[in-house]
Amino acid sequence: MRTSIALFTRDLRVSDNPMLYAAVAGADRVVPLFVLDPKLPTPPNRAAFLLRCLTDLDDALRDLGGALIVRHGDPVTEVSRLIAEHGVSDVHVSADVSGYAQRRQGRLEAIPGVGVHVHETVTTAAAPGSLTPTGGGDHFAVFTPYLRRWQTAASRIPLPPPSRITIPEVESAGFHDVASGEGLPAPELAEGGERTGRALLSEWVDGPVAGYADGRDDLAGDRTSRLSPHLHFGTLSPVEVLYRVGRDSQGAREFGRQLAWRDFHHQMLAARPRTAREDYRPRGDRWRDAPEELAAWREGRTGYPIVDAGMRQLLREGWMHNRARMITASFLTKTLYVDWRAGARHFQQHLVDADVANNQLNWQWVAGTGADTRPNRVLNPLRQAIRYDPSGDYVRRYVPELHRIPGAAVHEPWNLPVPERRALTYPDPVVDLADGRQRFLSARNA
Ligand SMILES: Cc1cc2nc3c(=O)[nH]c(=O)nc-3n(C[C@H](O)[C@H](O)[C@H](O)COP(=O)(O)OP(=O)(O)OC[C@H]3O[C@@H](n4cnc5c(N)ncnc54)[C@H](O)[C@@H]3O)c2cc1C
Structure with a gap:
């Protein structure tokens, strides 16, 4: 019996999730795993949102016959432990771009004796590194030429959720205490979870997106999609968002352009992870201490x-x-x-x-x-x-x-x-x- 691990990271959804889809398609049993890593700072707002995402994902997986298995600790150690305990043959994970994510991916790929499958176009619409300037180089440093390439690149068709998931007997640590910082969540914090994200997307596609080009800078009108936390945690797929929004109205096209900005920054960070801390183009600044x-x-x-x-x-x-x-x-x-x-x-x-x-x-x-x-x-x-x-x-x-x-x-x-x-x-x-x-x-x- 073939067992695989679907390691969730910033892709907390069952719809259009190539990572989960491939894990289920290629094995008899799947461990849908999320590892809370204490080394990753999760301040109160993101912790509260994340908790809702995990609860919702667990519900969605249960509807499909599975459940979300949660562990606390280093993701690679936890994956290795599960491999040993359950005779796992394959590990599936979504590609991601931060230094942390790239190191995690490298360490997973170094685990001996298992197939590690890294899936692109789960956290971004275009895979970072897949579009490169004609003049050479591993990434685009200017947005407009990137946008031109991005707009003509082929996109995949969104996937449905897997029809059924079978999981082995695995212990789960639960997911009650995810906050790593002090303090309470913001009083008017948005609600996490794939269901909420999909409802927001449907509302957005059914109307407001058409007025996006005129309304996106209207501060009081609040006429942007507010989909960003769902795109961040992956409760919505950027590929599916683009697919559903389409390109029919000027608003839809302008909205697509913003998602291109998102991909643009991801491809820059993928190529230069140190820009999380260091100037991409140093200007000799001597910042004020104020x-x-x-x-x-x-x-x-x-x-x-x-x-x-x-x-x-x-x-x-x-x-x-x-x-x-x-x-x-x-x-x-x-x-x-x-x-x-x-x-x-x-x-x-x-x-x-x-x-x-x-x-x-x-x-x-x-x-x-x-x-x-x-x-x-x-x-x-x-x-x-x-x-x-x-x-x-x-x-x-x-x-x-x-x-x-x-x-x-x-x-x-x-x-x-x-x-x-x-x-x-x-x-x-x-x-x-x-x-x-x-x-x-x-x-x-x-
Ligand atoms: C200083 C600064 C910090 C920012 N920090 C973040 C951040 O941590 N996370 C984040 O998702 N966005 C960040 N943005 C970009 C942008 O402000 C937010 O994505 C946007 O306000 C989210 O609201 P929305 O979903 O209603 O956006 P919409 O206007 O509805 O746009 C749709 C989606 O396009 C993407 N998008 C829009 N603008 C940008 C942009 N400039 N760069 C990259 N993607 C964009 C987002 O995923 C957004 O959800 C930052 C912008 C600035 C100027």
């Missing part, structure tokens, strides 16, 4: 309402609108000239969708040490606010101290008449925008 300004930024009290609204959305929901991520990240790395790594760490701590590829490389993009072809652009938070939150509703939603200020006036509380200004419990700006911009440009041009 602990008080950094603390004000983290807590959403910089005195710039649009920046503070974004930072407080992060604390309240464990998620932030993309436009707000760009504004807050530019404010930290350029206006305050603080190291992108400090910002990326804070985002990693709170974002439910935080992943090494998208977080670190978007931070580098904004800081101008990554793939941005205009690395010294500085976003002016006021101009951004007037353009992307013209009604001021986004700011009033997240900065309650300012909720009485009507319209766009909320973006410039310093212009209020003195008595009204004094009555506010809202801080003065931590920096003058023009000074901050000048300091950054001088440093970069030095």
